[in-house]
Amino acid sequence: MGKILGYYVMPHPPIIIPEIGKGEEYKAEKTIRALEKAADEIKELKPEIIIIITPHGPLFRDAISISNVPSIKGDFRRFGAPHVKLNMNISMHLTENIIRHADEMNISVVPLGKNSVREYDVLCELDHGAAVPLYYINKVYRDFQIVHIVYGLLHKIDLYRFGMAIKRAVEEDDFSVVLIASGDLSHRLRDEGPYEYNPRGEEFDREIIKLLERVDTKGIFNMNKDLIEDAGECGMRSFYIMLGAMEGYFVKGQTLSYEGPFGVGYGVLRFEVQKEAEERQFLEDLKAIRQRELEERRKNEDVYVRLARESLEHYINEGEYLKIPDYIPASMLKEKRAVFVSLKKDGELRGCIGTIYPITDNVAEEIIRNAVEAGVNDPRFYPVGRDELVDIDYSVDVLMPPVKTSKEDLNPKRYGVIVRKGNRAGVLLPDLEGVDTVDEQISIALKKAGISEDEEYEIERFEVVRHS
Incomplete structure (x- = not known):
């Protein structure tokens, strides 16, 4: 009977690859040292297979994608280091068993292969969400195959159930496995980070690390949705799958490091299997949480x-x-x-x-x-x-009548915008996430209208009454 020997949460900032960081990587020295420590531990565990769940491969709204080819390649050309390459062998047997168990549980999975470009317009390659953790593991241990999974935008309970499918597939065979949930925490810890600063980013990071250390599945699933959204994270869906793959185990969590040097929270955590337990009935509890969320939304x-x-x-x-x-x-x-x-x-x-x-x-x-x-x-x-x-x-959004205006009188938080040229028109609502400047607002509206920025066009603005 196969077993998951351990679980890890690992971040994936490309800048911590020395060939990319070129000295800047040591601003994240705690993260590097923790990843090296985790790699040494994995070497001691000697897993035959490492399952890695990542946010940055082919992402589907209605399905989880899983690489279903004998080997997979990746490099860091997008980050200025095309010469840093990885070539990993995939466990086709475990991959196909996971797909089968997911299918039996009615969880949508897209197997990616040689024809993925033609079928889905995506490449089957090793993304940086997987490549960064594997880069550090490969420095000390290479005697393993991988299963490469990209989470989908499914409901968190379905992601948890997919984790259960992973565990069932592992236990069906004789493989020894380590599972890595790749994901960064808040991307909004500083103004110089990838997104606009939000004070709730630090609150989110403190809360999720505390809950992960306790392996508090219910607490994680009950986290405030606005807090998660305000944080601008990319790891939660990986964590939901990992928690599902812990079903039936008593697991102890420990933080190896946490820091946020580039405006992004990086947490490295290990989870050690203490012993097997009676099957924990978390799934029913999580379904109850989902129902309460629905009732709360409708009440408000x-x-x-x-x-x-x-x-x-x-x-x-x-x-x-x-x-x-x-x-x-x-x-x-x-x-x-x-x-x-x-x-x-x-x-x-x-x-x-x-x-x-x-x-x-x-x-x-x-x-x-x-x-x-x-x-x-x-x-x-x-x-x-x-x-x-x-x-x-x-x-x-109930719109007030639009009025003609100029670029100087726009405010993307207060006013929506309409751009017009002949019979072409593009509209953008006000106060949208990620649209912080007038130039961004107009650029998006022009693209929607099919108007180039060097054409002459009219601008209108409008206010809305938003109900949500």
Whole structure:
């Protein structure tokens, strides 16, 4: 019977590769020393296979991807060091067993192979989220194969269940395995970091490290969603899978290092299997958490959000548009306004459709129409499925009439923008994450309209009343 000998959380900043950092890497010396220590421990464990879960390979919204080829290559050309290369052999046997167990549990997995470019327009290669940890392990230990997994944007419970599928596949065979959850913590610890500073980044890092050390699965799944989103992390989904792969074990966690030298939190943690336990029934507890989250969201909905949600749910379940419910106040039936409806799933945009000017008789009808359009007809996404409805968060922006303006009078936090050239127009809502300057706002709107920046165009601005 196979066994997972140990688990590790490892960050993946390319700058800690000496050929890339060129001296700057020692600003993250604690992280480097901890990764070297972890590599030495893995050498002592002598695993035949290392399973590595990474955020930075081919990322699917509706599936987990797993490399299903005999070997996989990667280098650091994107970071100025194309001569630093890795070539890893993949355990095809364990990979295929994981795929089979995931399929039996109705978890979507995309096997990537030689035809992945033609089939999915992605390369099957070793990404830096896997390559950085493996670089340090390879310095002291090479007698192993890997399983290369890129998490998908699935619900956290499905990611946990995928971790359970990994554990079942390992135990079915005689392999000895180490599992690495690759992921950085907050990317918002400083203004000079990759994202704008947010004081909640430090709060997130303290909280997640404390919970990981205790292997507090319920605590991690109960973490505040706004805190996670404000932190700008990339490791949580790796952690959800790792926790699922711990199901049935008593595990002790320990932090080997933590620091945030470049505005990004780097945590290196080890998890030692103490003993096997009776099967822990966390999955049922996690499903209960999901149900409580849903009930809490619905309890706090205002009438605009409730109407958007019920509109999409009714259309997907019944195949027809919702009739205006009795609870809609008279003000929404008398007022004509343009409306945008935005959908998010696990913090990621899942659809957004709206109108610049009202095209129906009232705000209520505008919401009903655009909620369905956002869920079913946004060309950037496949239609929302029935099983996804429980995980969708809604926001409704009611637009005030636009007015002509100039670039100097814009403010991306307060005003949305419309750019026009002839019959081409692009619109962008205000106060969007990652849009912090007027230049960014106009550039995105121009691209949406198909207008080049050197053309003459008109600018309008508008305010919104946001319901979320």
